[in-house]
Amino acid sequence: MNGEIEKFSRELPKIELHAHLNGSLSPETLQCLVERKKEKNPHLTKFKIPNQKLEVIDDFFKLFKFIYQLTDDEETVAYITETVIHDFHNDGIKYLELRTTPRSNEENGMTHESYIRTVISVIKKFPSSKHDIIVRLIISINRQSTLEDAIKNVDLALKYKETGVVGVDLCGDPTKGHFDNLKPAFIKAKDNGLKVTLHFGEVESIIPEHASMLTIPPDRVGHATHLDANSKRYILFNRLPIEMCMTSNVMCNTVKDYQEHHIKDFLYAEHPCCLCVRVFFSNLSTEYSIAASTFSLSHQQLFDLSYQCIDCIFDGDEVKIHLKKLWNDWWELCKSTLNTLNTKEEIM
Ligand SMILES: CNc1ncnc2c1ncn2[C@@H]1O[C@H](COP(=O)(O)O)[C@@H](O)[C@H]1O
Numbered sequence: 001m002n003g004e005i006e007k008f009s010r011e012l013p014k015i016e017l018h019a020h021l022n023g024s025l026s027p028e029t030l031q032c033l034v035e036r037k038k039e040k041n042p043h044l045t046k047f048k049i050p051n052q053k054l055e056v057i058d059d060f061f062k063l064f065k066f067i068y069q070l071t072d073d074e075e076t077v078a079y080i081t082e083t084v085i086h087d088f089h090n091d092g093i094k095y096l097e098l099r100t101t102p103r104s105n106e107e108n109g110m111t112h113e114s115y116i117r118t119v120i121s122v123i124k125k126f127p128s129s130k131h132d133i134i135v136r137l138i139i140s141i142n143r144q145s146t147l148e149d150a151i152k153n154v155d156l157a158l159k160y161k162e163t164g165v166v167g168v169d170l171c172g173d174p175t176k177g178h179f180d181n182l183k184p185a186f187i188k189a190k191d192n193g194l195k196v197t198l199h200f201g202e203v204e205s206i207i208p209e210h211a212s213m214l215t216i217p218p219d220r221v222g223h224a225t226h227l228d229a230n231s232k233r234y235i236l237f238n239r240l241p242i243e244m245c246m247t248s249n250v251m252c253n254t255v256k257d258y259q260e261h262h263i264k265d266f267l268y269a270e271h272p273c274c275l276c277v278r279v280f281f282s283n284l285s286t287e288y289s290i291a292a293s294t295f296s297l298s299h300q301q302l303f304d305l306s307y308q309c310i311d312c313i314f315d316g317d318e319v320k321i322h323l324k325k326l327w328n329d330w331w332e333l334c335k336s337t338l339n340t341l342n343t344k345e346e347i348m
């Protein structure tokens with residue numbers, strides 16, 4: 001990969017809109033968690049994150065059975081929230097929408113609500129004025145949950161709406177559950193002013209659910225890998241932003257390789273695409289470098305790709321205006337450096 005583009009991608013101000021809290025733990029953090037828990041649970045030392053392509057996407061979801069044993073108490077939830085925010089901050093993320101599924105643990109008294117309160121209490125420690133990163137929260141609803149639990153998650157999102165919760169998400173193994181079982185929860189979320197993002201078209205077998213999902217209607221969709229003609233038309237016509245997780249898709253084997261990634265069609269159509277991170281390796285810069293090298297994107301195109309994510313965030317106009325100024329100021333400064341570099345190259 002081109003070193004200059006890698007440096008540019010690192011320095012570029014970026015927005016991350018598809019960060020699953022328990023899926024954003026770096027290998028170092030996971031190792032640290034194993035150390036913390038291994039006395040009580042020696043079998044956890046066998047845990048390894050796969051670093052190469054998985055056979056099928058199901059294998060990916062099995063990993064969370066392990067990870068959830070590592071993050072099953074409030075103290076650890078606070079620790080991972082803080083670590084993950086720091087990791088994103090260090091990678092040049094200026095606005096982060098973290099998402100997570102509330103969990104409980106009878107053994108130590110953690111409840112769905114205390115889980116969310118813990119995450120929010122850590123987010124509050126990062127006021128943008130001091131930390132140069134704005135963090136918001138999306139509450140996830142797993143496809144396999146009951147409607148009752150899904151509604152409880154929406155109620156939690158509404159309860160904490162004034163303290164940083166901006167929306168709800170539908171996530172989880174796309175080969176399990178059915179959207180229609182949970183639909184009333186998403187309707188309630190929308191009716192009450194929450195934004196909605198849905199994992200969409202991750203695998204082909206989910207296509208029959210699409211028409212119903214689009215009636216919510218979602219404010220963004222994740223992946224959008226396998227689309228039927230109607231949903232593709234809807235997404236393009238309505239300029240529905242797509243959270244694009246290139247490496248994640250290649251690793252989970254839902255996309256053959258980077259060249260074949262569906263982002264190419266959407267980039268060509270100048271559709272709003274938000275590059276997002278690969279699970280377990282919170283490094284969005286690398287995703288920008290990969291997109292640049294795969295599709296021969298220029299500095300200007302990479303900047304534009306990052307800039308257009310601002311209009312896709314779930315926070316309001318005030319934050320958008322603030323971010324646009326930040327991006328534009330950075331680009332002005334950067335362009336003068338790039339011009340100096342180009343002039344030097346021309347002289348030499
Ligand atoms: C690869 N594509 C994906 N598709 C669908 N859901 C995914 C996902 N990657 C992660 N998750 C969802 O995020 C949860 C972990 O983070 P939280 O416990 O919520 O913080 C997983 O259990 C899964 O439901």
Ligand SMILES: [Zn+2]
Nearest residue numbers: 020171199222
């Ligand atoms: Zn996801």
